[in-house]
Amino acid sequence: MNSFLQNIGILRDLVDLSLAILIVSRLARLLKGVLALRILAILSGLVALHLLARFFSLQTVRLIVDLILASSVVGLAVIFQTDIRRAFATLARSRTEKDVEMSDVIDELVFAVAGLAQKKIGALIVIERAISVDSYLAVGTDIDAKVTSELISSIFLPYSPIHDGAVIIQHGKLTKAGCFLPLTQNLEVSKSLGTRHRAAIGLTELVDAVVVVVSEETGTASVIVGGKKTDVIDMPSLGKTLRRLVEPRWLK
Amino acid sequence: MTAHVKGHEWLKGVKFLSVLLAVLIWLSVILERPGEMLLVLPVNLHRMPAGLKLDGGAPAEVEVVVSGPRILLFLLPFRQTRCDIDLAGAQPGLQQVSMKEAEFNLDPEIKVMHVAPATASFTLATKNKY
Secondary structure, three states: OHHHHHHHHHHHHHHHHHHHHHHHHHHHHHOOOHHHHHHHHHHHHHHHHHHHHHHOOOHHHHHHHHHHHHHHHHHHHHHOHHHHHHHHHHHHOOHHHHHHHHHHHHHHHHHHHHHHHHOOOOEEEEEOOOOOOHHHOEEEEEEEEEOOHHHHHHHHOOOOOOOOOEEEEEOOEEEEEEEEOOOOOOOOOOOOOOHHHHHHHHHHHHOOOEEEEEOOOOOOEEEEEOOEEEEOOOHHHHHHHHHHHOOHHHHO | OHHHHHHHHHHHHHHHHHHHHHHHHHHHHHOOOEEEEEEEEEEEEEOOOOOEEEEOOOOOEEEEEEEEEHHHHOOHHHOOOOEEEEOOOOOOEEEEEEOOOOEEOOOOOOEEEEEEOOEEEEEEEEOOOO
16 A cells, blocks of 8 residues: 555656656746747756755855745746737637638638649748657848738749758748758659659658649649649639648647 | 847847746745754753752753745755753753753744654753862
């Protein structure tokens, strides 16, 4: 009976520690930039100092550290007020609103692809799903903008400095443009396919992203997933395919 | 590419520091939990009245069970903690001092739960003038 209670105690401690790690890392993710790292390091240092002061019964040091730790809550709320406000705003947003947003992203994409295909302007659009594509991207320019057909079209215009390469859509936002993707090494891929298609196939062989390619030679659009290319017959079917492949949670 | 590498390093740094901070917070909580410890402390007889001396033996050590926050208990065996018995006003003859009256130089947050033996017996005699 005693060992059972002891085991329950150990289990409770492990759950307690795991939840503490989860909460701290979730809160830390809300904060962006190098400042977050510094603040985490300072807080860790203060808590370690509190422990040492307690351990060696250094009453004055403990009092000072405890005062700083207690007031740091207010300090952090002031420093990160924008991030906190944004996080609460995201939480407060209703599901319907998010579904509408998802629909907006797909609509904007389809509209942009239709325009580019009509003008025979080549395009490579990567939509990230569950697996991050960050590790497989080279070069690229950070953008972090709302997905609009105008923005996508202007990026791929031939005189745009970032028209070569792919645009990346992560969590419903256009985060990067002009990114180079890994080319497929698969010898079975048709030699008639150009670099854009090879890059799209190469990336989708490595991650679960969905890639939309517009060929500048034929003006046709295709969707590539898992290294497999599917030609798009018309734009409504592209919208349907994208809605089927991209779940709302990946656009949040 | 540099931006992505930096992004990965940032994420790794945040993950590491988050885990470190959480573990430190958790430690500071669990180390505050109350615990008990058995100590063997030397007995120190002090403020012996002038003209009196100890006749025969006195208990050299006592066993003490203390309770308090675990973080304060860790260092106790390494501290020079002792059991002080105040002899001010003592008369010659057999002395039986209850250990409840003894003083222990412990942190105010640490409580003495049990002392063995419960009383210390010793004899005080008048000093020979010659």
